Amino acid sequence: MKKIVAEILAIGDELLYGQTLDTNSHWISGELDKIGIKVIRRTTVGDIEEEILTAFAEAESRADIILITGGLGPTSDDLTKPCLCKYFNCGLAIHPVALAEITELFKSRGRELTELNRQQAALPTACEKVTNLLGTAPGMWFNKGDKVFVSMPGVPHEMKKMMADIVLPKLMQQYKTPVIHHHIVKTVGIGESFLADKIAAWEKVLPENIKLAYLPSLGEVKLRLTGVGASSDEVKRDIETWVEKLKPYTDNYIYGYGDDSLESVVGRQLREKKLTLSVAESCTGGYLSHLITSVPGSSDYFLGSMIPYAYEIKMRQLGVKPETLEKYGAVSEPTIIEMANIVRAKFNADIGVATSGIAGPGGATPEKPVGTVWIAYSDKHQTVTRKLQLSQDRMINIRMASIAVLNLIRLSLPQ
């Protein structure tokens, strides 16, 4: 079976000038991927006739399906419709059903149709109209041999509805496509190259129909397995098998799958074990608590935090012993142990965690350079500490340290 491939073309000066972020192409990519149509290229061009016509021809030379967004507004800087007429060598004519739909839309909004709006019902005679339920610019579907061009509005919610309701089902009907599934495996606490080394033997024997990609982000590496096959069940089973085979290679670096976030996984663990959490964070300055409370329903297990940013507050409010602070300093193992234990006791929580470090750029000493961070976990059975040596960048240090604490909770909770 021939592989069906698509290209996405976004039209608009506002995209090229960096004023509007193109989320349409991203969304369309994901939707096509779900129905097994492979996007081979995405292109963005401005509101210039020659650029648009060239882009049409180039896309047609490579792809079976060309999906176009933008440039359908009523004003004269919008050129997609005249360009489609030229490209398909046809005229524009008022489409009676489109006109009726636009008139109806204006009526429902209590507004009168202007001549500019009426012109939005003028469509290239070579196309089939694609109804726009949420706006005044109809979509257009062109068949050319065994290829398809679809032009859609650039307003994201209009495009998405049109795509989901009409364009995707029609594409699925017109092209018989193979079944593709993606599965995301999420790891934390190990860098991309170290992970690649660890799983090399597994990666080497992956079958032809399963592809692997490494997707690194701050503190995490995602593994994406993409499987292709004859039936959905078969592909899913295949991927499951290979994820099971992966696990022995990854120690406990895998924290979740798909849409899981580290903070939601930790939240789920705490809820299941009916444990409560308290935080004493210094160098992370609230970001750790923010991650924890970004999960809806986190009040089920999160009791609260102290952020003893100033030295004085560490002593007087949190209650770290002055001797400890004087002897070892705020960024030290003895201090971090006290912080975690005290916040747990004070808040009457099952778990206490703490951070203290030099986020930078100021505050460093020769023994404690920027990026030095101590973290601790405490429950009634144990207190666990880690010393991290992070980066020169304040925000990276704040984020990496917070992720490291969440990971420490995940790995230290009582079984």
Next chain:
Amino acid sequence: MKKIVAEILAIGDELLYGQTLDTNSHWISGELDKIGIKVIRRTTVGDIEEEILTAFAEAESRADIILITGGLGPTSDDLTKPCLCKYFNCGLAIHPVALAEITELFKSRGRELTELNRQQAALPTACEKVTNLLGTAPGMWFNKGDKVFVSMPGVPHEMKKMMADIVLPKLMQQYKTPVIHHHIVKTVGIGESFLADKIAAWEKVLPENIKLAYLPSLGEVKLRLTGVGASSDEVKRDIETWVEKLKPYTDNYIYGYGDDSLESVVGRQLREKKLTLSVAESCTGGYLSHLITSVPGSSDYFLGSMIPYAYEIKMRQLGVKPETLEKYGAVSEPTIIEMANIVRAKFNADIGVATSGIAGPGGATPEKPVGTVWIAYSDKHQTVTRKLQLSQDRMINIRMASIAVLNLIRLSLPQ
């Protein structure tokens, strides 16, 4: 003078599959626009050698400058470097300075270099290395006749730093571009359309060579003035004049200019006035403290926070009176006033601020729907409160409430 044009090429299967949103191309578009370089096309291709090579050649045929992101990771699915070698007909060789930099980076993180990491220092012999201060994949600069190719990593913060520090200044030097200046005026506490109404008379008489753009983001509206002219001094003077003329129209909505953030402006005020700040945040869950402490040097004025997330903690740890909580509830004016006053007294701070609300999706009542938030500011002269009615979205509510508190501090500090 010939108009200098650029193309942006993003490389990576994860972009075409719709799993990673390409924000790099958007950001680069905006930065090039600021220095007067016009982007004529953006292209995204997958990790396929033939596609990448074709895209190089096509871009070169149209543009003077080709900026490439992605595909520089250490693993075998990353093809940008081998493709650049083919395209520029050269080999790969370990770049001694790059190797030293990567070794240093690993050393500073207390980790050992693997062979895969070492290979990241292998660069096409035809390129100049572009230093990556935040990661292990160096950038590459190729001159080809009067055209330039620059390859940068796909990790956004690495690419942005490289672009801002090295690539943009070098492009500005190599290509003489017209004198363009941008000036950003930052407002908070007023919506885009209300602001547009307020400044309509000023906007109407702006001269030809100064353009205005509204850039709204969560809780803020930025005004970007773009001036074009013969000399840098002249353009800057022009813009200054028109910013001065703008001020009388904007009451106290303007909080800063350029790179100012609301949290850095508030920090500056506190430092200048030698005042200290403490926070009691409930519904914002740490995000307000995070904004405050994201400013380097915030320990000069920020003493710390309490995050009394659980009802019990509001009473026992912070010390809100049980009668107040029982009679009015946690989300109420009497409670928020106590929270701000107590945290100020406890932390012995000059200023105390507090948040309490229903971030959602749970926790709403008929009288207190999702998005209801109380905030308060307290100093020795006054206590100021505000009731906000925000959105249905948890993260938006957390962010908007935090911004509202920062703005309340800005407007309430003693003169």
